[in-house]
Every structure is written in C-alpha cells, then in structure tokens.
Amino acid sequence: MMLMRTSLSLSGHRFIAAILLGLLTTTFYPNPAARAEVRVDIESPVPNPIQIAITEFFGGVPDASNYGKQIAGVISADLERSGLFRAVDPRAFLQSPADLSQAQPRFQDWKTINAQALVSGLAAIEPDGRLRVEFRLWDVFQGQPMAGRKYYTVPQNWRRIAHIIADAIYERVTGEKGYFDTRIVYVAESGPGNRRIKRLAIMDQDGANHKFLTDGSSLVLTPRFSPSTQEITYLSYFNDRPRVYLFNIDSGQREVVGEFPGMTFAPRFSNDGRKIVLSMSNDGNSEIYAMDLQTRRVQQLTNHPSIDTSPSYSDTNAQIVFNSDRGGSQQLYVMNADGSNVQRISFGQGRYATPVWSPRGDLIAFTKMQGGKFYIGVMKPDGSKERILTESFLDEGPTWSPNGRVLMFFRQTQGGAHVAGTTKLYSIDLSGQNLREIVTPLEASDPAWSPLIP
Amino acid sequence: MRKALVASSALHTTLLVLAVVGLPHLRKEIEPEPTIAVSLVEIGPVSQTPEVAPPPPKPEPPKAEVQPVPPPPPAPAPTKAAPPPPEPKQVVAVPPKPEPAPPKPDPVPEKTALPAQPPKPKDKPKQEETAKKPEPKKDQKKDDFADIETFLQNRLKNKPQQPTPQVDPKSKQQVAINAPSDANAKPQTEPVTRTAAVAPLGPSLSGTELDMIRQSIKDKWNANCGLKGFSQMATELAVQVLPDGTVTSVKVERATGSGDSIALTAFVDSAIRAVNQASPLPIPKDKYAQFDRFIVAFTPKEADCM
Numbered sequence: 001m002m003l004m005r006t007s008l009s010l011s012g013h014r015f016i017a018a019i020l021l022g023l024l025t026t027t028f029y030p031n032p033a034a035r036a037e038v039r040v041d042i043e044s045p046v047p048n049p050i051q052i053a054i055t056e057f058f059g060g061v062p063d064a065s066n067y068g069k070q071i072a073g074v075i076s077a078d079l080e081r082s083g084l085f086r087a088v089d090p091r092a093f094l095q096s097p098a099d100l101s102q103a104q105p106r107f108q109d110w111k112t113i114n115a116q117a118l119v120s121g122l123a124a125i126e127p128d129g130r131l132r133v134e135f136r137l138w139d140v141f142q143g144q145p146m147a148g149r150k151y152y153t154v155p156q157n158w159r160r161i162a163h164i165i166a167d168a169i170y171e172r173v174t175g176e177k178g179y180f181d182t183r184i185v186y187v188a189e190s191g192p193g194n195r196r197i198k199r200l201a202i203m204d205q206d207g208a209n210h211k212f213l214t215d216g217s218s219l220v221l222t223p224r225f226s227p228s229t230q231e232i233t234y235l236s237y238f239n240d241r242p243r244v245y246l247f248n249i250d251s252g253q254r255e256v257v258g259e260f261p262g263m264t265f266a267p268r269f270s271n272d273g274r275k276i277v278l279s280m281s282n283d284g285n286s287e288i289y290a291m292d293l294q295t296r297r298v299q300q301l302t303n304h305p306s307i308d309t310s311p312s313y314s315d316t317n318a319q320i321v322f323n324s325d326r327g328g329s330q331q332l333y334v335m336n337a338d339g340s341n342v343q344r345i346s347f348g349q350g351r352y353a354t355p356v357w358s359p360r361g362d363l364i365a366f367t368k369m370q371g372g373k374f375y376i377g378v379m380k381p382d383g384s385k386e387r388i389l390t391e392s393f394l395d396e397g398p399t400w401s402p403n404g405r406v407l408m409f410f411r412q413t414q415g416g417a418h419v420a421g422t423t424k425l426y427s428i429d430l431s432g433q434n435l436r437e438i439v440t441p442l443e444a445s446d447p448a449w450s451p452l453i454p
Numbered sequence: 455m456r457k458a459l460v461a462s463s464a465l466h467t468t469l470l471v472l473a474v475v476g477l478p479h480l481r482k483e484i485e486p487e488p489t490i491a492v493s494l495v496e497i498g499p500v501s502q503t504p505e506v507a508p509p510p511p512k513p514e515p516p517k518a519e520v521q522p523v524p525p526p527p528p529a530p531a532p533t534k535a536a537p538p539p540p541e542p543k544q545v546v547a548v549p550p551k552p553e554p555a556p557p558k559p560d561p562v563p564e565k566t567a568l569p570a571q572p573p574k575p576k577d578k579p580k581q582e583e584t585a586k587k588p589e590p591k592k593d594q595k596k597d598d599f600a601d602i603e604t605f606l607q608n609r610l611k612n613k614p615q616q617p618t619p620q621v622d623p624k625s626k627q628q629v630a631i632n633a634p635s636d637a638n639a640k641p642q643t644e645p646v647t648r649t650a651a652v653a654p655l656g657p658s659l660s661g662t663e664l665d666m667i668r669q670s671i672k673d674k675w676n677a678n679c680g681l682k683g684f685s686q687m688a689t690e691l692a693v694q695v696l697p698d699g700t701v702t703s704v705k706v707e708r709a710t711g712s713g714d715s716i717a718l719t720a721f722v723d724s725a726i727r728a729v730n731q732a733s734p735l736p737i738p739k740d741k742y743a744q745f746d747r748f749i750v751a752f753t754p755k756e757a758d759c760m
Contacts, residue, residue: 038659038748040668043755045677045724084678116727139723141730146723174678175720360682405680430680 047431049086050173051114052079053093053140057121057133058101067131067158068097068123074162075119077206078180079170081427082406083434088115107143115140117173121165131155135165137172147172159208160453167452179401179452180205184408185223185232185249186425186447188212188440193420200234202249205449207439213247222266225448227359227402228273232448233257235265244278246293258296262286270313271359277301277320279309288322290337301339310354313337314381315361321345321381323353332366334381345383354397357381359451360404363430367396367409376409376428389432393421402451405430408438410445659741666736671750675728677721679754687711687721688753691729697742699734707749725752 054076057068079085094109100120110118121135136148147168151161160181167178188201200220203210214220214236221242223234230249235242244257244267257267260280267278274293279286288302288311302308306326313320321334332346332355346352350370357364361381368375368388374395379386394412401408408427415421423445425438438447677684688710694703704726711718729750737745 038664038744040664040671040748040750042668042672042675042725042728042750042752044672045675045679045728045754046673047679048676050676116731139727141727171716173720173723175681175717176678362682404682 047433049084050116051088052085052117052119052169052173053088053090053110053113053115054079054119055090055093055095055100055121056097057123057135058097059123060098060101061125064123064125064131067133067155068121071123071133071158071162071165072119072121074159074206075166075169078163078166081206081436082170083429083431084170084174088113105138105140107138107140110138110140117146117169119169125155126152129155131158131161133158133161133165135168137169159204163204163206176405177403177452179403179406179449181453182402183249183450183453184425184438184447185213185225185450186410186440187220187223187445189423189443189445190216200232200247201440201442201444203440210441213249222446223448224268225399225450226269226273227271227451228269230450230453231269231273233267233269233276235267244276246276257293258291258298260298266310268312270317271315272317275313275317277311277313279311279322281307288320288339299338301335301337302342303339308333312355312357312364314357315359319357319381321355321357321364323355332364332379332383345379345381346386347383348386356398356400358400358404359402362404365398365400365407367398376407378407378430387432389428389430390426390435395426397446399447399449401427401449408447408449410447412445659738659744663736663738663741670736671728671732674731675724675752677724677728677752677754681717681721683712683717684721685754687718688751689722689725690749690751691725692747693729693735693750694747695733695735695737695745697737697739699737701729701733701735704729721752725750728752 054072056065056072059065059068076087080087092113094113095106097120101122105118105120116139118138118140119135120138121133124132126132130152131154132150132152134148134150137146138144139146149165149168151164153161163181166180170176170178170180182205183202184205185200185202188199189196190199191197196219197216198219198221199216200213200223201210202213219237221235223232225232232247232249234245234247236245237243242263242265244260244264245254246257247254257276262280262282264278264280265286267276269276270290275290276293277288277290279288281287284307285305286307286309287300287304288308289298289300291298301311301320302322302324304324304326306324308322308324308326311320311322318337319334320337321332323330324333325331326333327344330351330353331344332352333342333344335342345364346366348368348370350368352366352368354367355364356366358378363378364381365376365378368377373391373393375388376390376395376398377386377388389407390409390411392411393414395409396412398407398409400406406427406429408425410423411426412423413421423443425440425444425447426435427438428435438444681687688708689706690708692703692705692707693701695701706722706726709718709722711721
C-alpha cells in the first residue's frame with residue numbers, strides 16, 4: 001500500500017512505468033504469499049449426464065468387427081441407462097475406430113463434438129478361438145488415459161465382457177462401483193387373475209439372456225438374491241403351505257430351508273450370505289427369526305403380539321430393519337441383529353412396508369401407502385431425510401442395485417371394468433430421476449437384484 | 455360544518471389514495487439483497503489498465519494490455535523470464551517462430567529463442583505429436599500472438615525497452631493441456647517479486663464478477679452427487695488463465711473426503727473437468743492481475759442435488 005501511494009505522487013511516465021512493473025511482475029510471477037488469492041467457491045453441481053463418446057471396438061476382420069460393434073453397443077446402452085452418462089451420437093465422430101486403433105485420440109476433435117470422455121477399443125479372435133477385447137477410457141480435456149484393460153473369453157461371452165467394461169468405465173468416472181454385470185431374478189406372471197401362473201425367471205440386468213427357473217406348477221413369491229453368492233431364496237407353495245427355498249443358480253440345485261412349525265414368509269439373506277432372516281406366523285401373529293444356513297440353528301428375534309415382518313439386514317449385518325404394526329399402524333423399525341433395542345424410524349403419514357437396507361448402508365428403501373396411492377421412497381437408517389422417489393396406483397417391492405445407487409421395483413397399472421391392470425418392472429435412480437421400464441416377455445413382479453457376478 | 459367535514463374527508467381520502475398510489479414502495483416488503491459470498495481481494499487504488507495500453511485495432515486488445523511493457527530500471531527482468539524455462543519441452547511443439555525467450559533480458563523477443571531450445575531431445579518428438587494435432591485451435595492462437603507481437607513491437611518503440619513478456623503467455627498456452635505444473639517456476643527471483651507484488655493489482659473484484667466466474671464453472675460441474683459421502687468431499691484447484699480467460703493450468707491443491715480413493719479421484723476429476731470445460735472463463739479484463747493464479751474450491755453441501 002505504501003508503495004502504491006508513493007507511486008501516485010510520482011510524475012508522468014515514471015508513474016506508469018512503476019505500475020507496469022507491478023503489473024508485469026504480479027502477472028507473470030505468481031507469489032501467493034504476498035497477497036490474498038482470489039477464491040471462487042462452488043457448492044453444488046448440476047445434475048447433467050457426462051457426455052461420453054463410445055467408438056466401435058476395432059476388429060479389422062469381419063468377425064471381430066462384428067463383436068467390436070456389438071460390445072460398444074452394449075456398453076453404450078448400459079451407461080445411458082444409468083442416467084449418469086449420455087452417449088454422443090456416433091455419426092458426429094471425427095476420428096474412426098481404425099484410426100484410433102493406430103494412434104492416440106485427436107482430443108481436439110473429440111472436444112469439438114462435446115465429448116468429455118472417450119472410449120476406444122479392440123476386438124480380435126485369437127488363434128485358439130478365444131475373443132480378446134481391450135478398451136481404453138480417455139479424459140478428453142486432460143488428454144490422458146483414465147483406464148484400460150484387456151480381457152480374454154469365449155466369444156459367446158461377449159455380452160458379459162461388455163458389461164464388465166461398462167462397469168469399469170462407470171466406476172472410474174462416477175466414483176462408485178458399477179452394476180451392469182448383474183442379473184435380475186423376478187416373478188413372471190401370466191394367465192387370468194384367478195388362475196395366475198407365477199414362475200421364477202432370471203435375466204441379465206439389461207433384459208438379455210432371459211430364462212425361466214421354475215415351470216409354473218406351483219406359485220412362487222418374493223425371490224431374494226444373496227448379496228454375496230449366486231443363490232436365491234424364495235417362497236413357494238407346497239400342499240397349500242408356503243415354504244422357503246434356496247436355489248443355487250449355477251448348479252440348479254434347490255432345497256427347502258428347514259421345516260418350521262408355522263407358515264414362513266419374506267425370507268432374505270444376510271449380507272455375508274450366511275444367514276436367512278424371515279418371518280414365521282403362528283395363529284396370526286408373526287415374529288422374526290434368523291437362521292444360520294450352516295448349522296440350521298434358528299433364533300427368534302422379536303416377541304410381540306403384533307405382526308412383525310419383512311426383515312432386512314443392514315450392510316454390516318449388525319442391525320435389522322423390519323415393519324410392524326405394534327404402534328397401531330404399519331411402520332418401520334430398526335433393531336440390533338440379536339433382537340434388542342427396537343426403535344421406530346418412520347413417522348410420516350401413511351403406512352410403510354417392505355424396507356430394504358441399502359448395500360452401501362446409508363439408506364433404507366421402502367414402499368409407502370398413503371391416500372390410496374403407493375410410493376417408493378428412501379430414508380436414512382435413523383428415519384431422517386425421507387424422500388419419495390416414485391408414485392403410482394401401485395408401486396411396490398424395491399430392490400437395490402449392488403452399488404446402492406439404483407432401485408428396481410414393480411408397478412401395477414389400474415385395471416378397468418373389464419381390463420386387468422398390468423404389472424411391469426421399473427428402475428429409478430436414487431436422485432428420483434431416470435425412471436425406466438425393464439422390458440420382460442411376460443408381466444413381471446417382485447424383482448431381486450444380484451450382486452456383481454464373480 | 456358539514457361542508458368542512460366533507461372537504462376534510464375528501465382531502466384525507468385524496469391524500470390516502472395519493473399515498474397508496476404514489477408511495478407503493480412503502481407497502482412492498484423490502485427484499486433482502488441476495489447474499490453474495492465475496493472473497494476479499496486487495497484493492498488497487500487505480501485502474502491502471504487504460505493508461506497502459508490503448509490497444510491497436512485488432513480484436514484482442516485485452517490480451518495485449520496486460521503483457522506489454524517493460525518495467526523501468528530495477529531488476530524485474532529475470533522475474534518473468536524465469537517461468538518459461540521449465541516448459542520448453544512443451545513449447546517446442548510449436549514449429550512456428552514465436553518461441554519463448556530464455557531468462558536473458560534480451561531486447562529481441564522472438565527469434566533468439568529458437569536456438570536456445572536444446573534441452574530434452576528425447577522428449578520432443580512425442581510432445582510434438584500431441585501438440586500438433588489440435589490444428590484448428592492452434593491456428594487461432596498463432597494469430598492472436600501475431601497480433602500481440604506487432605502490437606508489442608509498436609509499443610516498444612515508444613517505451614523504454616526491456617525483456618519479453620509476451621513470451622510467457624505463449625508457453626503457458628502451449629502447456630495448457632498436459633502440463634498442470636507450470637506454476638512452480640524458479641524461486642530464486644522471489645525477493646524481487648515480493649516487492650513488486652505490493653504494487654497495484656487493479657480494481658477490486660465485484661461480487662458480480664466473481665459470480666459470473668462461479669456460475670460458468672458451476673454450470674459445467676456435472677459431478678455424481680449421488681456418490682456416498684459426496685457432501686463430505688472437497689477439493690481446491692489452483693487455476694491459471696490467460697488474459698482472455700483461457701485456462702492454461704489446473705492443479706490440485708487439496709482434496710479431502712470421507713469416501714474411498716476411487717470416489718475421491720472421480721470427485722476431483724469432475725472438478726478439473728468443470729474448470730477445463732468452462733474455459734475461457736469470464737475474467738474481467740481489467741483485473742487480470744488478480745487471476746494469474748487463483749483458487750477454485752469445490753465444497754458441496756448436503757443434499758444439494760438429491
């Protein structure tokens with residue numbers, strides 16, 4: 001300051017020169033210690049998707065080219081479906097896959113078409129018949145590679161490779177694990193309302209590779225995936241009594257989980273896959289039980305004259321959320337895994353059901369019924385920050401993607417006088433954006449999301 | 455009596471109507487001015503820019519304004535000359551003439567530079583490759599510099615001669631994409647700078663100006679705010695720009711977060727992407743002196759986008 005004042009009193013061009021000197025030096029020689037730095041604070045992002053250019057994976061020969069093209073298509077569809085990415089229209093691309101396979105990306109070209117990230121890749125059939133797939137993810141602005149990997153597989157497996165690559169890209173860019181290399185098991189429904197056929201079916205997360213797991217001769221309900229293994233547990237009627245089954249998808253083996261004195265419902269795995277928690281009812285009063293799958297020991301967790309059901313373990317298996325009408329209406333409660341310390345967490349208007357603890361632990365998803373409508377929502381495990389994500393005539397049964405980012409559920413439309421409503425699967429992002437129908441060959445209910453396939 | 459009453463009430467009514475109609479602002483709630491967070495910046499008493507450079511006809515005057523001109527006797531020469539040396543590898547990329555001059559306070563700006571470039575031969579080819587690719591933009595830049603050079607030549611005829619400031623921006627610009635570390639040049643000239651730094655910085659920044667910069671970056675910040683622990687993450691980036699706002703360097707000064715490193719990396723990347731994508735930033739031309747290096751802090755608050 002002193003210097004400035006003195007310079008003001010200087011005359012004519014000396015004054016200017018002094019200023020110029022200051023200007024030059026401060027401009028070209030940053031010295032933050034000498035003065036306060038300008039600081040720009042940014043507090044909230046915009047919810048825009050990331051623009052990503054996904055080029056066909058270069059194959060060279062027709063066979064490999066075909067795989068390369070399809071793989072790029074699956075990756076692109078996966079990422080777009082997440083809502084966090086928008087694929088740049090390939091017709092705008094200025095650099096060909098062949099060119100990309102030879103040289104570095106021309107980042108300026110990709111900037112021109114507003115791509116923030118770029119995916120290039122190669123597909124080749126090895127002499128031994130295996131398919132080799134390589135990809136590279138580029139940061140267009142920094143002109144640097146962000147990720148890259150190489151995979152070998154039997155050619156029939158190309159879809160899985162595409163999903164795995166999509167997961168790698170998703171993880172690197174968004175910072176959370178992907179969920180594309182996963183499957184969905186659900187109840188496929190067909191036939192008229194009074195003679196409804198319900199079969200267990202499984203498909204890839206994007207609807208591909210669909211197949212039925214049961215033949216429909218007996219009713220199936222509430223399939224749930226093990227969070228750590230490729231096993232499901234579900235309810236099926238046998239001699240008019242519901243029983244809990246375990247089904248190993250890889251081996252196709254099926255077994256009944258124990259013989260219980262009462263009717264068992266709503267089975268669900270613990271997160272380590274070692275236990276099943278379920279509710280069992282005797283004379284109209286249902287309580288929650290946990291069963292160790294190895295020792296088959298059963299432990300009763302609740303003991304209350306009201307209905308306790310729909311238990312779900314927390315991510316660490318230390319707590320369980322369930323619903324109960326012990327307070328007069330159906331509400332959500334959290335207790336320790338041994339049944340102690342029961343706390344009510346839902347206090348909003350309406351009734352709450354089917355709570356599911358997020359695999360990442362930070363939220364509990366639920367179905368809410370209020371004023372003749374159904375909602376899917378989430379709240380924190382302490383009951384705070386309730387947020388409604390969907391609303392319709394009937395939305396029910398949320399299931400989490402393994403990264404805890406997306407919810408899938410089923411939605412039934414209201415039927416007319418002579419028309420039955422239809423039931424379909426939908427997914428919604430945690431932000432409440434990006435509602436999407438999951439296309440299935442038949443009507444569908446009660447989805448369950450698998451963990452990442454090992 | 456009656457008359458007076460009528461007159462009085464008539465007058466009062468008129469008054470009231472007048473008050474209601476004529477003084478509407480009394481009824482309005484006083485809207486609080488939107489609060490604007492402002493960083494405190496040192497204030498220079500004079501806006502020196504106008505005096506410095508009545509720019510030549512070309513469209514890029516502001517750029518020129520800041521660079522021009524040679525300081526008087528002291529010893530500032532090494533000061534600005536210092537930064538360039540660390541970058542020569544990138545700079546080499548540009549085949550055309552205008553090369554940065556090495557430290558010497560050489561009155562001849564450009565040509566000398568070329569010979570003085572031998573540093574790292576093995577690095578060269580690669581850098582050259584990458585730098586050559588962005589054809590369109592580079593042409594643009596070249597033109598800009600051409601303008602500046604002619605401008606500077608003219609200026610230099612009228613003013614005391616001195617080093618070659620114009621060199622600096624150039625090297626910075628070339629470095630733009632892949633050299634985020636150009637800020638840490640040699641420290642040996644620091645004493646000089648310190649005195650100099652006290653010199654006027656230009657007019658103080660207004661809240662609006664900061665807001666424009668903030669908004670332009672914010673609009674491009676498409677971070678994944680559903681990330682677990684998002685609101686606990688924060689990063690500070692040191693950003694350098696050219697006088698026209700073109701971002702030349704983004705360096706991570708600080709990054710904190712409760713999540714895993716994958717999440718934090720993605721978070722920081724999203725911030726860097728936002729700054730790069732917002733380039734050129736709306737830097738007030740007459741206050742460029744304050745933007746040779748500034749901080750952009752990304753500090754999300756809870757549930758901002760969910």
